[in-house]
Amino acid sequence: MPFREINSKMVEATLAPGQKLFSQRGAMLAYRGEVSFTPNIQGGQGGVASMIGRRVAGESTPLMTVEGSGTVMFGHGGHHIEVINLAGDTLYVEADRLLAFDGTLQQGTMFMGSQGGVMGMVRGQVTGQGLFTTTLKGHGAVAVMAHGGVIELPITPGRDVHVDPQAYVAHHGEVRNKLSTAVGWRDMVGRGSGEAFQLELSGSGAVYVQASEEKL
Numbered sequence: 001m002p003f004r005e006i007n008s009k010m011v012e013a014t015l016a017p018g019q020k021l022f023s024q025r026g027a028m029l030a031y032r033g034e035v036s037f038t039p040n041i042q043g044g045q046g047g048v049a050s051m052i053g054r055r056v057a058g059e060s061t062p063l064m065t066v067e068g069s070g071t072v073m074f075g076h077g078g079h080h081i082e083v084i085n086l087a088g089d090t091l092y093v094e095a096d097r098l099l100a101f102d103g104t105l106q107q108g109t110m111f112m113g114s115q116g117g118v119m120g121m122v123r124g125q126v127t128g129q130g131l132f133t134t135t136l137k138g139h140g141a142v143a144v145m146a147h148g149g150v151i152e153l154p155i156t157p158g159r160d161v162h163v164d165p166q167a168y169v170a171h172h173g174e175v176r177n178k179l180s181t182a183v184g185w186r187d188m189v190g191r192g193s194g195e196a197f198q199l200e201l202s203g204s205g206a207v208y209v210q211a212s213e214e215k216l
Helices: 047-057 117-127
Strands: 003-007 010-015 020-024 028-040 063-074 080-093 098-102 106-111 132-146 150-155 161-163 168-181 197-210
Touching (some): 010 080, 010 098, 080 197, 132 168, 150 168
Antiparallel strands (some): 010 063, 020 063, 098 132
16 A cells, blocks of 8 residues: 655545545544554554564554545644565654554564664664564555655665664665674773774665664
8 A cells, every 4th residue: 555745744645445544643634534553552463463562662652443435635743754565575664753664564563673783772772763663564555754855775785784773774685783892092082083983784675864863
């Protein structure tokens, strides 16, 4: 199910009978047609066990199920919205950045230590994103929120991308990520550049970077 970008802060989804999507609660702005909005106590896909896992991991955000026939406009908090289309690969994104996503996508939770080992865990602490992140896999569209505009940077073998952890939004593809440091003596005496930590992403895919170092 595609999302149509109305402007940088609003998207529209077209629903047909038998289709459904998930959105953050309170994100509906307007709709046409016969559409229902139901609180999703499971926080998305995967049943009760998956719900418990997401809550334990701190990757649970209030969602609602949207079904019916018509069009629905979404937006939240005036945040910039970026639509990401998945073609069978996996998107890694924090749960609180999800505005809406196709109901056919498989939702999961990943331990950050599994990407980058111990440094993956450290990354979660440095970025304030915790030790877990949400994954969405399959064919479909995801609308994510960010501060300011978003740029998509391709990642190809041999051409790693380094990102400020606070500006990181999401990534997809066969991508490894780790935290790299550039702490020198100048940082120790307070004369550093303020860029002591970066996320280093390598492999094949893309990373989305927002135009701000502010968390949602």
